[in-house]
Amino acid sequence: MTGRNETSATLRARAEVDLDALRGNVRTLRARAGGAALMAVVKSDAYGHGMLPVARAAREAGATWLGTATPHEALALRAAGVPGRIMCWLWTPGDPWREGVEADLDMSVSALWALREVTAAARAAGRPARIHLKADTGLGRNGCQPADWPELVAAALAAEAAGEATVTGLWSHFACADEPGHPSIAAQLDLFHEMVTHAEKEGVRPEVRHIANSAAALTVPASHFDLVRAGIATYGISPSPEIGTSRDLGLRPVMTLAASVALVKRVPGGHGVGYGHQYRTPHATTLGLIPLGYADGVPRHASGRGPVLVDGVRRRVAGRVAMDQFVVDLAGDTPEEGARAVLFGPGDHGEPTAQDWAEAADTIAYEIVTRIGSRVPRVHLNEREARDGQASE
Numbered sequence: 001m002t003g004r005n006e007t008s009a010t011l012r013a014r015a016e017v018d019l020d021a022l023r024g025n026v027r028t029l030r031a032r033a034g035g036a037a038l039m040a041v042v043k044s045d046a047y048g049h050g051m052l053p054v055a056r057a058a059r060e061a062g063a064t065w066l067g068t069a070t071p072h073e074a075l076a077l078r079a080a081g082v083p084g085r086i087m088c089w090l091w092t093p094g095d096p097w098r099e100g101v102e103a104d105l106d107m108s109v110s111a112l113w114a115l116r117e118v119t120a121a122a123r124a125a126g127r128p129a130r131i132h133l134k135a136d137t138g139l140g141r142n143g144c145q146p147a148d149w150p151e152l153v154a155a156a157l158a159a160e161a162a163g164e165a166t167v168t169g170l171w172s173h174f175a176c177a178d179e180p181g182h183p184s185i186a187a188q189l190d191l192f193h194e195m196v197t198h199a200e201k202e203g204v205r206p207e208v209r210h211i212a213n214s215a216a217a218l219t220v221p222a223s224h225f226d227l228v229r230a231g232i233a234t235y236g237i238s239p240s241p242e243i244g245t246s247r248d249l250g251l252r253p254v255m256t257l258a259a260s261v262a263l264v265k266r267v268p269g270g271h272g273v274g275y276g277h278q279y280r281t282p283h284a285t286t287l288g289l290i291p292l293g294y295a296d297g298v299p300r301h302a303s304g305r306g307p308v309l310v311d312g313v314r315r316r317v318a319g320r321v322a323m324d325q326f327v328v329d330l331a332g333d334t335p336e337e338g339a340r341a342v343l344f345g346p347g348d349h350g351e352p353t354a355q356d357w358a359e360a361a362d363t364i365a366y367e368i369v370t371r372i373g374s375r376v377p378r379v380h381l382n383e384r385e386a387r388d389g390q391a392s393e
Ligand SMILES: Cc1ncc(COP(=O)(O)O)c(C=O)c1O
Pocket: 041, 089, 173, 212, 213, 214, 215, 229, 230, 231, 232, 233, 239
């Protein structure tokens, strides 16, 4: 194992992050993207996988762009010495635009207020800001409405003429790309074409036009344009079961969440287990205590349902998930304390997957991996020594 050393914290529980699997996923996505470049989306601490090691590994495998939500995440990448193109898209008035300009970030602009702030920052920094104009083609979240687009485009062109901005990108985001054939996909693509065409006719010369997330990168080739932004697929997880399993898509889940069994004991039949006694042993049995709880991101909503591989055997959470721990019924087996319990992983040794936990908790696998708490150490496997962040393949 490379990366961090085993400590008593990692003995309790750990999220193992296989950077070779991540590199393989990046290569697969690059191949699927055809001629388009790949942005690895590393927001929210790389969906819980650890932003810096993931960013470096993604670059090693040829992700030429990195994407974050907040400017603070992007600036943290720069502060750690990560070079190359980094885009961030979730800006709030008063955010660090000047630091963004000085750090050479590509910054999303959805509205005139943002253009005003970024151009003021560019004047203060004494150089143009790199901006991507975001079109709301139907998601109804961030982005500029079609009716307001001509005004935003005109203002951006004026900022270019004044030497305060360079429009490096035109972009948008899908609402339902994870539902193959959903009519909004074609409608958003049509509108994106229209809005890009308008901007280009007016004189915008974007370096990259982009709209595809993982689902679109995998299933809608017409959405690839110059760049695809892949988050969840980079981590080896399918955007939705409708699109296929990780294996169907040639992806390998990157994170394995494991813990050491903290206690094994015999109990009589009829014994209540955990808060509220939601589980009662049907007969004399053995119980195993797993030292992970909802503070660590194990969803309480999966109480009584979440699957776990304990010492090689599939079990289920018995009773409620508590803040720091939960219990499994070991059906008379007596694994040693310290035996390995795997909540999820790639699935090739009988362990559940993050998708299994998503189903048990009635949510999506994105939420399962992203919410693993900060108390769980990330142990990065197969980290390379070279730390220059440059693509090496
Ligand atoms: C603007 C934007 N682009 C791309 C992504 C990546 O999406 P996915 O993880 O589905 O690939 C996200 C994540 O939600 C996003 O907010």
